[in-house]
Structure formats: structure tokens, C-alpha cells
Amino acid sequence: MVRVLRVGLQFAVAIGLLVLLWRVADGQSAVDHLVTAELAWLLAALVALTGQLVLSALRWQLTAAQLGLVLTRQQAVREYYLSQVVNQLLPGGVLGDVGRAVRARAQAGLVISGQAVLFERLVGQVALVLLFGAAVLGTWAVPGGFDLPASIQFPVFVTLAAAILTGIGAATASPSLPTKTSTALAAFMANFRRAVWAREVRHRQVLLSIGTVVLNIAAFACCAAAVGVMLAPATAMVLVPLILFTMLIPITVSGWGLREGATAVLLPLAGATAAEGFAASVAFGLVVLLSALPGVVVAGLATVAKPVSP
Numbered sequence: 001m002v003r004v005l006r007v008g009l010q011f012a013v014a015i016g017l018l019v020l021l022w023r024v025a026d027g028q029s030a031v032d033h034l035v036t037a038e039l040a041w042l043l044a045a046l047v048a049l050t051g052q053l054v055l056s057a058l059r060w061q062l063t064a065a066q067l068g069l070v071l072t073r074q075q076a077v078r079e080y081y082l083s084q085v086v087n088q089l090l091p092g093g094v095l096g097d098v099g100r101a102v103r104a105r106a107q108a109g110l111v112i113s114g115q116a117v118l119f120e121r122l123v124g125q126v127a128l129v130l131l132f133g134a135a136v137l138g139t140w141a142v143p144g145g146f147d148l149p150a151s152i153q154f155p156v157f158v159t160l161a162a163a164i165l166t167g168i169g170a171a172t173a174s175p176s177l178p179t180k181t182s183t184a185l186a187a188f189m190a191n192f193r194r195a196v197w198a199r200e201v202r203h204r205q206v207l208l209s210i211g212t213v214v215l216n217i218a219a220f221a222c223c224a225a226a227v228g229v230m231l232a233p234a235t236a237m238v239l240v241p242l243i244l245f246t247m248l249i250p251i252t253v254s255g256w257g258l259r260e261g262a263t264a265v266l267l268p269l270a271g272a273t274a275a276e277g278f279a280a281s282v283a284f285g286l287v288v289l290l291s292a293l294p295g296v297v298v299a300g301l302a303t304v305a306k307p308v309s310p
Contacts, residue, residue, distance in 0.1 A: 010091035010252055017257025025264045025274040033227040033279035041226035042287060045219040049291035052215035053080060056124065059208040060100075063123070064116035066195040069108045079103065085295025088288065091253045096295075097121060115188070119195050125248075127209035128216075128241055133160045135237035146235040149269065156242075216244065223287060224280040229272040239266050243281070256285060 021027065057080035061071045071079075079100050086096030097117050104113040136156060139146050148156065196205050220243065221236040231239070246262045247255030260281040267277030 007091050010250075014252035014257040017252065017261055021257070021260050021264055021278055025278045027275075027278070029273070029275035030278040030282065033276055034283060037226040037279075037283055039226075041222045042283065045222035045226070045284070045287045046291055048215045048219035048222060049288060052212045052219065053077075053084060053291060055208050055211045055215070056080060056120070059123065059205065059212065060116065060120040062201055062204055062208070063120045063195045064104070064113070066198060066201055067108065067112050067116050067191060069104060069113055069116055071104070081292065081295040083295070084292040088254050088292045092250050093247070093254055094250075112191075115191055116195065119192055123196055123205060123209050124212055127206075127213045128244065129160070129163055131210070131213050131237065132241035135234060135241075136160070139234050139238055146232065146238060146270070148238065217241065219287065220244070220280070220284050223283040224267065224272070224276075226283055227276055227279040229267060229270070229276050229280055231270055235270050239270060242266055254285070254288075259285065 022030075054077055057076040058073065060080060061073060061076035064071055064076075083096030083100040086099060087093050088096075090096075101110065101114040101117040104116070107113075136148065136153075139148075140153070196202070217236050217240045220240045221231045224231055224236075243259055243262045243266060246258040249255075249258055252258055260278055263277040263281035264274040265277070267280060268274060272280075
């Protein structure tokens with residue numbers, strides 16, 4: 001009952017936020033922008049998101065292999081599609097990843113398969129934070145480009161500093177912790193370093209992670225362009241990560257409502273209207289869902305392939 005109530009609340013929050021945005025961000029105008037959206041830009045966004053998903057699957061395959069979990073390229077892509085469609089359709093945004101870890105546990109156990117999934121997702125978020133930080137510092141240092149308002153700069157710099165300090169703290173905290181906790185944390189960090197930063201894989205991890213982040217940002221920029229908002233690359237590198245970060249807050253379904261609210265607030269900094277921002281975010285959400293739909297086919301084929309119990 002508690003789980004049902006929590007899920008219902010997440011749907012209610014998402015719907016409530018979208019209704020509120022409809023009222024304050026001129027929802028009818030946003031619909032008009034969506035109806036007249038340029039199909040070519042939406043297709044470009046779909047291609048970018050498909051590429052991002054495939055690169056993420058390859059990153060998971062690489063990460064898992066370092067932990068002794070062998071996946072073929074086809075298995076990795078198939079499982080990633082399935083996990084993404086579950087993440088998009090169910091609240092929380094992580095149930096698909098949990099299922100991916102459970103289904104891959106046969107070779108090395110649930111702990112290792114879970115770590116492979118966790119490390120892969122974590123590396124993606126770290127890459128997004130680092131590229132966002134580099135973009136913010138770059139635009140701040142170069143005069144004449146896009147600048148965040150002072151009211152946003154301070155919390156951004158504080159958050160980036162906190163993220164860096166948290167990472168350093170996690171890497172150095174084990175000696176001061178109780179013995180069992182210290183041992184578990186040391187093993188966890190050792191697995192992380194082997195999976196992500198070992199000499200033989202670090203360059204591929206970096207390239208795959210940069211690729212996924214750039215394609216994700218490009219997909220959002222294409223959706224914005226489809227509704228008439230052209231974002232310069234530097235502007236997209238600063239604003240889009242801020243929008244994507246809101247999707248990590250697990251109070252709605254797949255970030256719906258939160259993402260649209262952030263876009264309606266942030267895209268006007270680049271000269272768009274709130275309605276255009278609202279429309280761009282809805283377009284992105286729909287294209288993300290469309291890009292994950294092959295996972296439905298994967299799930300159907302997996303169900304058909306299961307042997308019937310006597």
C-alpha cells in the first residue's frame with residue numbers, strides 16, 4: 001500500500017506541475033509550438049538519443065567486463081533498451097537499471113552486477129557534471145559569451161564545489177571509518193577504480209562518457225531548435241545540464257514536470273519565451289520516450305522466448 005501511494009504521489013506531482021506550467025507558461029502557445037515543430041530537428045534528436053543509448057550500453061559492457069561480467073555487444077544494447085523503457089514508464093527512474101542488474105547476476109552475483117550498473121550510471125553523471133563545470137568556467141572566463149545571472153552562478157559554484165569535495169571525501173574516508181565499513185568501502189572503491197579508471201580502459205571510459213553527454217545535450221538542443229529556439233553550443237552546454245539535473249530528483253515520473261519547469265525558467269536566459277521552453281522540454285521528453293520504445297519489443301520477444309511451465 002505504501003508503494004502504491006508513493007507511485008500515485010509521483011504521478012500526481014508530475015501532473016500537478018504540468019498543469020501549473022500550463023497556466024503560468026502559456027500552455028496553449030506551447031502546444032502551438034509543438035504542433036508546428038520541425039520534423040527534421042526532432043529526427044536529429046532521435047538519432048542523437050539512439051546514439052547516446054548505444055554508447056551507454058557499450059560503456060556498461062566495458063565496465064562489467066572489468067568486474068568479470070562478460071556481455072556481448074548485442075546483449076548490452078538489448079538490456080539497455082529494456083532498462084530505459086522501464087525507467088521512462090515507471091516512477092523513480094531506476095527500476096529498469098535494477099532489473100538490468102538482476103538479470104545479469106548469473107555470472108558474478110548480484111553485488112558485482114549491481115556495481116557494474118551503478119558505476120556505469122555514476123560515470124555518466126560525473127561526466128555531465130565535469131563538462132557542465134568546464135562550460136560554466138569557460139563562459140565565465142571568456143567575455144562576450146553567454147553568462148549565467150549572478151543569482152544562479154553562486155548556487156552553481158557551491159554545488160560544483162560540494163560535488164568535488166564529496167568525491168574526494170568518498171575516496172579518502174575509509175581509514176577513519178569502523179573496520180567493517182572501512183573494508184567494504186575499500187573494496188567498493190577498488191572495484192570502481194578497476195572498472196572505470198584502470199589503465200587499459202580509462203581512455204575508452206572517457207571517450208564513451210563524453211560521447212553520451214554531448215549527444216544528450218545535442219538532442220535537447222535539437223528539440224529546442226524544432227520549436228524555434230536556436231541554442232549556441234556554449235549556451236547549450238551550460239543550460240541543458242542544469243535542466244537534465246532536475247530529472248534526478250525522484251519526486252515525479254522520469255522528471256516530467258520538474259524538467260519542464262526548469263526549461264521554462266532557464267531557456268528565457270537564452271532569449272526564448274517560457275512557452276517555447278515548455279514546448280522544447282515536452283518535445284525532448286516525447287523523443288526520449290520514443291527512443292526507448294524498442295525496449296518494448298525487446299520485452300515482448302523475451303516474454304515469447306520464455307519456456308512455458310508444465
